[in-house]
Amino acid sequence: MKTATHKENVETEATGIPKRAWWERSMFLQVLQRLSKNPAAMFGLILLLIISIVAIFAPVFAPYSPTVMDLDAMYATPSLKHLFGCDEVGRDILSRLIYGARYSLSIGLIADIVSQVIGVLIGAAIGYAGGKIDLVGMRIVDIWASIPNTLLAILISTTLGAGYINTIIAMLVSNIPGGIRSTRAMSLKEREMDYLEAARSINAGPMRIMYKHMVPNIISPTIVGTTMGIGSTIISVAGLAYIGLGIQPPAPEWGAMLAAGRDFIKKYPHMIIFPGIAIAITVLSLNLFGDGLRDALDPKMKD
Amino acid sequence: MSNHFLEMKDLVVEYTSGGSVIHAVNSVSIKLNRGETLGLVGETGAGKTTIAKSVLGILPDRSAKVCGGEILLDGEDLLKLPEKEMLKIRGKKVSMVFQDPMTALNPVMTVGGQITEAIHLHEKLDLNASKMKACSMLEMVGIPAERFNEYPHQFSGGMKQRVVIAMALACNPELLLADEPTSALDVTIQAQVLDMINALKKKYNMAMLLITHDLGVVAETCEWVGIIYAGKIVEYGTKDAVFRRPSHPYTKGLFGSLPSMNSNAARLNPIPGMPPNPSHLPMGCAFTPRCSYTCEACQGGDVPLRELASDHFCRCLSAKEV
């Protein structure tokens, strides 16, 4: 049965559903496609990619080594030789920023992703189980969440010491309760859905139901939250340096650079301005991308 | 100057969604007098709700577009009225009852408050007088006036729908649009609500456009019936004419596929196939792929609505005149 207006497969007309190619069906690619229509999100994504590439190939991009001291150029203001100037021991700030991106991005990524994963695993279990487990579990999480992050970081750093790994651990511990809460809230709603009952009726065990069936359907807000969370983790790490924790000098971590330049705000503002801008741009790009991701993921749900 | 209270002429409404155009309503014409009820029967996606929303002017701004036609209420074309004038008509001259009573009521306002608001906005009554009228409306739909200050969640589904109906009737509308008003209700409650609607209709000599997929409901409440398929009216006439002499193959299919309370048939006779995709409507008659009476001519071009008798019209080339 052919019809004049159809440009598509004959199958369409007989059954009313357009036949789609595999690339039109894949949810991942659909999301990417929707994302590409959002200028702000694409801007954020591209910026992010630029920063990541620069960080990964730091030796290629950085004009100088981040640790080499040039005592003739202490506190040097921005010039053609040192585009962003030098710090208190003559290290080139631009190079330190470029190498510093490695720290900020990696800590942000690792701490955020790992904490979200743990949050989802625990939150889904607590939410799905409900009852007493939910009651007790959430009280523990409430207590955990009410400890100020800075205090937690101080506690962990004092026990374990400062440094790269311990900073990641400190960030992890602060972020996990939030992840648990949000996944648990979504689990409470989702667990009433019939397809989970159906899974029970065909003998799926609770682990399978939680993690193979339920979690993939509630994970979108978490994905978005993770992107935005990286930004706030970076800021938190930068803040730690101010109180003498986190990554210690001479490591070119942006927060440490901010802290070091604090005393020279009036005389040598370039020491604070450029690390500050670096942090701001990175977090902005993450937020723009995260916002766009949320919009791109939502309409799919309504499909 | 037509002498019908509501007259819709060749209404065309399109939606745009993600680049494709959805032909929701394709040249629909309706006539209705005061005191009469027209039942619009069709399935999901046939365009019935779009028709009702067009009358009230509440189609979504961004995606919907009225591309043609007129909607004459007492001679005035509603489609050409500015929003200011429409505000005066909505809730006062024309009122609508939506399908789902759970979402039609504001959960944080008392039911009495919601009805009062409707009255206060349209009638020239002060707040106290509006409250009194709201109370009497509640009583009229069978809800004791003591429940004036209760919230929607304290009512059952049937009572919520009655509140919604009270709100819709509060300003004595001349035209009531009811979009599947009883589909979400239990059958015994449905019976009560339909009875009530019929009584109120008589009392106020209201015209009513009743949208439903349930032919039984049509039989109990309507004088006129319009069967809609793919945005077009395919059969139209008095209830008697359409129910006793269904002429369009789709109408016949609808009646034939009903599980009857009396027959002992082992298998039902469903209409084969699926409703068409409104963004890819075929040329000619949209029912062709599912029709057993089809012929070459059916796909030749638009099939016109033919008069079978003075009170019975059918959009089918093979329908016989009476």
Place this chain on the structure above:
Amino acid sequence: MSALLQVEHLKKYFNVPAGINHAVDDVTFKIEKGETMGIVGESGCGKSTLGRTIIRLHDASGGKVFLNGNDITKAKGKELKRLRENMQIIFQDPYSSLNPRMTVENAVQEPLRLSEKYNRGEIMEATQRLMDLCGVEERLRMSYPHEMDGGRRQRVGIARALALNPEFIMCDEPVSALDVSIQAQVLNLLMDLQEKLNLTYMFVTHDLSVVRHISNNICVMYLGQLVETGPSKELFEMPLHPYTKALLSAIPSVDLDNPMQRIMLKGEITSPINPKPGCRFAARCRYAAEICQQPQKLEEVASNHFVSCCRVKEI
């Protein structure tokens, strides 16, 4: 012949903040193999809860359920797993009963994979067979639920329910959420499958005309209590319980020559939470009397036709 399913004095109560919700209260009936039992009632009558308690998605608060003569009410562990394979469920809402992230193929294969009895080849073959049986087109194999309409999704749900060769299927309003023209198609499919595979159905619905067509016997429920049960034809032609009479009279009829004589019920449905003993319909029944406050019993009034009304003989 002993029945496939026997339910005796089944109770299911829920603890709610306001007290105890007597969702299912003392329900007794049986279903023979290959037959369909229709369970009708309006919202809140407990029919869905009844069905889910029978197939062990809920644990019963009292009473017994026998499948093929075996008491399954308290089964646990491996035994429960085996039982579940024999009792499946088809859900009402085709939109929420399929995992949005699973393709049709995955959804239908899931029960087979979980039972650990089949190898890959057998699973693929079974999937094909099930899809054909239920009229799911081959080209939809890799489709996601959101790409299909309600009727097709429901067919996938049916295919999934059949995967483990159950003898008994609980159909929880399987066509209520579908368009009218699709309802008839899916009902025909269910009846065909019953004939082909000798399935036994428990068909829960509020739609009386549908249940008339598909059921051999019917149970009418009101607020958790079983008020009447009997063969479909007889129940429709000669309803005995006042509620059944009112229910049947409320259905809008397309027959212009025989309009229904409506029996109007007074008042509103009462609450199933902490109910008083006795007939729960009494508050709305026009024949209610003092004696109705006593606990009611299901009595056989005609062959296989039971009614729970102390005044049935007088009315």
